[in-house]
Amino acid sequence: MEHNKEQMMVAALENGSVIDHIPTDKLWTIAQLLNLDKCPEEVVIANNLESKVMTRKGLIKISGKFFSEEEISKLAVVCPNIRLTVIRNYEVTEKRQINLSDTIINIVKCANPVCITNNEPMKTYFNVKDLTTLKCRYCGKEQSLDSIKLK
Amino acid sequence: MENRSVVSIADYSKEKIQYLLDMATEFEARPNRRLLEGKVVATLFFEPSTRTRLSFETAANRLGARVIGFSDPKATSSSKGETLKDTIKMVSNYADVIVMRHYLEGAAQYASEVTNVPIINAGDGANLHPSQTMLDLYSIYKTQGTLYNLNIYMVGDLKYGRTVHSLLMSMRKYNPTFHFIAPKELEMPEEYKIYCKQNNINYIEQQDFTEDTIADADIIYMTRVQRERFSDLMEYERVKDAYILKADMLGKCRDNMKILHPLPRVNEIEYDVDESKHAYYFEQAQNGLYAREALICDVLGITLDDIKNDKNIK
Incomplete structure (x- = not known):
């Protein structure tokens, strides 16, 4: 039904x-x-x-x-x-x-408060690792895809 | 134009590292040159760092360049809210190379993306400090004659110590054995232990720091255990004296062993160690000059051959 x-x-x-x-x-x-x-x-x-x-x-x-x-x-x-x-x-x-691409540009916010992307008007950029983790191109910090915040 | 910035050296090949070590060796033999005559080096220190700034400025001056810049961002427009991008764009009009220290992580990568002038990362927050790593590698290479198969003991604050993390990653291709000696609260973070496993790097973790535990070391890399890093101050009081290197601990150590420290030291190496033939931290700082001369020349496209064939040596 x-x-x-x-x-x-x-x-x-x-x-x-x-x-x-x-x-x-x-x-x-x-x-x-x-x-x-x-x-x-x-x-x-x-x-x-x-x-x-x-x-x-x-x-x-x-x-x-x-x-x-x-x-x-x-x-x-x-x-x-x-x-x-x-x-x-x-x-x-x-x-x-829908598949996740290898890079995610300007969609997700970096979880690291002292990352340059959170302090400067600029795009964020992440590389996707193992379909579960995002690595910030700038500060290098990783975050789990489950706990992301959108920009 | 290819951007020759130095943001990180973690991914440099062994050949590239050797090339820079050879350059530094040339500069150590003859530090005063005219290779950069007519060039302008900007040193932008958005966070104070006297030691690193003086070392870079000395390197630039000894190569014949002129230096502009600031050591206190309070005196600049960034305190008025100017973006990093605008500051870099502005300085790019004046300088041939920009040496930058910034309190934010990733600042050097971003700066290198907004200008064609090469950026040398002189430290971006807790993230990277490639010129420190380069001088550490040069110090190890110079004192041991090789970077391969060494026993490297890292002591003290291995959790927050940026220099030990960078050194660990840069040594991965040289088959090192690491000993991580730290209090529980400041032990090597899990991500670096995973990194070691992924790269087949041997490591041993221990909390004891004694004459016997350091007897097999080729390099002892000391760092400062800082009170403010502890959430439990009783734990700090308990361990604060356990990671101090004393002269009487050097009785059993190898003849070739050298003690490194990124400086400044507070009390983690007792002053009587300074007299020992194993003490190397002041020479290490001096090596920073040669390593930085090499990095500045490399980003400006000056080759090892140019340096070897330099007829204009002062």
Whole structure:
């Protein structure tokens, strides 16, 4: 029943994007990251849906929204394993797993208060290590991907 | 233009390190040159560091360069809120090389990205201090005749000691055996022990600092145990005298053993050690001059051959 409901929600989208497989504890972070509170388009946010892959999951559907690569890399930083579906004219035109890139530029804040990036108007830059750790290009300090703060 | 800045030397190849050591050897033989005549070296010290600044300025002066700069940022526009980028851009119009000490970590990397003038990192917060590492390597090389297969004992504050961390990383290609001698609260951080394991570096951790435990050392690298580093002051009182090197502890040590210390020392090496043939910390500081002459020349594109064939020696 739940599954059908979800299919209905996705199918009802004429043009736009669906972000699926969002961990339930990350749903609101993603919503905030995408500034959905200011989005004038039709938005569906669902949480604690049943999932075969991850027991429970969150899902966001945004009408008329197509993500840029920069936005996608932002999403990947917060949730490395979400799935993005693009719908055009009621048809699924693209379905992909979002992957974390090797470098993350100007998305995450360095956790080190005495890092130059926190004291100078400049971009942050991190190298991704083992898909779990970010290393600041400037101060060299590492932080876990689980505990990042966005810029 | 290729930026020849020195932000870190941790990733330098063995060949590059040897090249800089050979340059420093040339400068030790003849420190006074005219290689930088007509050049301007800027020393920007956003954090006071008399020792490092005097060493760099002496190096520049002995090479024939002129020096501009500041040793107290209170007198500059950065105290008015000017960004580091703007300061670096401004100074880049005047100087051929910028030597910079900054209290923020990563400042040197950033400075090197906003200008084509080479930056030499003279210390960025607790992060890196490559010219100190270079002079440590030169001191080890000079006294031991090699960088390979040495027993290096690091003593004191191994938790916050930037110089010991940099030295550890720079020695990884030379098959060292490290002995980390420190109180529990100031022991070598886990990340550096993992680094040792990943790079197949042998290390032994111990808390005892006695005549017997240091008998096999080729190098003893002393650091200061500072009171303000302890969260438990009773623990400080208990260990504060346990990491002091005394002359009577040198009875069993190897003939070639040398004692290094980044200075300033407070009480961690007793003054009677100064008379020992093993004491090397003042020469080590002097080696800083030659190491810095080498770094300044290297970033300005002056080669070892240029230095060897220099006919203009004063």
